């Protein structure tokens with residue numbers, strides 16, 4: 001759980017930051033896009049209103065002339081403009097408050113003017129329209145200018161916002177990635193430390209602490225519960241002579257080679273360790289005395305015929321081995337260890353280069 005947690009945390013942070021960045025971009029596009037549509041509609045309708053005003057100006061001399069098709073046309077244009085200004089007022093309610101108030105102000109003034117002309121310009125005189133029209137035209141022109149300026153200002157603001165959102169997204173992603181890589185490296189570093197803490201530097205076998213930590217569990221959790229477990233303790237004979245005769249570095253090479261041989265001979269389920277100095281241990285699940293002796297004999301034989309590297313080529317290397325076997329589920333590890341140690345003591349005192357059972 002503790003080993004997986006940093007990775008889950010890093011992946012979670014990266015995912016979360018990516019999701020928030022995408023949400024931010026999505027929110028901006030969702031909020032900005034409809035506002036752009038509202039402003040576009042206002043600009044188009046205002047331009048059409050300006051066209052209506054121009055039409056009214058060109059038709060104003062027909063005002064009050066009964067049954068004239070041009071006078072009828074004038075009435076229609078005035079109605080259309082009146083209707084258009086109301087639609088504009090409706091659309092303007094969707095603007096942000098500050099802009100809405102200004103736009104509604106222009107529209108109220110324009111509506112007041114058009115109400116003087118429509119809906120019955122047929123009864124109006126040219127003079128009435130001539131008085132009202134310049135005010136209406138300039139109000140709508142002012143509205144058009146206001147909308148264009150707001151639009152250009154808004155576009156600049158949108159561009160800046162998009163830039164900020166993009167930079168923020170990139171930053172969030174970068175922070176997420178940096179965090180992910182940092183946690184990954186931390187995880188690798190702590191794995192390496194864990195490995196160093198449980199391994200013997202020279203032989204890469206388990207060290208004493210790790211072996212003593214694991215061996216009792218392996219003994220207690222054997223399956224089936226009454227299956228035999230053999231404990232073998234091994235000690236190189238007169239190893240001091242190799243150190244004294246050929247130097248410590250050569251002694252190191254011999255220890256390393258012995259560790260490699262032990263790994264080769266042991267099964268995957270065995271627990272091999274260098275307990276310290278020239279002393280090794282092998283815990284073998286599912287191995288009775290006969291199996292353990294066979295393995296011990298192989299190790300003893302291989303050690304005797306070790307092809308020692310120069311300059312220790314002429315030296316004679318042998319190993320003494322003590323074995324103890326546990327056949328009962330409730331056997332205690334320290335008792336088993338003591339028996340194997342006594343057997344090793346016997347092997348040492350009965351000539352070395354031999355195996356004894358305890």
Ligand SMILES: Nc1nc2c(ncn2[C@@H]2O[C@H](COP(=O)(O)OP(=O)(O)OP(=O)(O)O)[C@@H](O)[C@H]2O)c(=O)[nH]1
Pocket residue numbers: 202235236237238239240241243247248249250251252255276277278348352
């Ligand atoms: N090269 C090397 N030598 C070590 C290391 N650790 C312990 N030794 C040496 O291993 C030797 C062990 O010597 P002893 O315990 O007296 O045993 P022995 O000479 O093998 O004699 P017996 O066990 O009685 O057969 C000592 O000389 C230690 O200095 C190591 O990491 N590298």
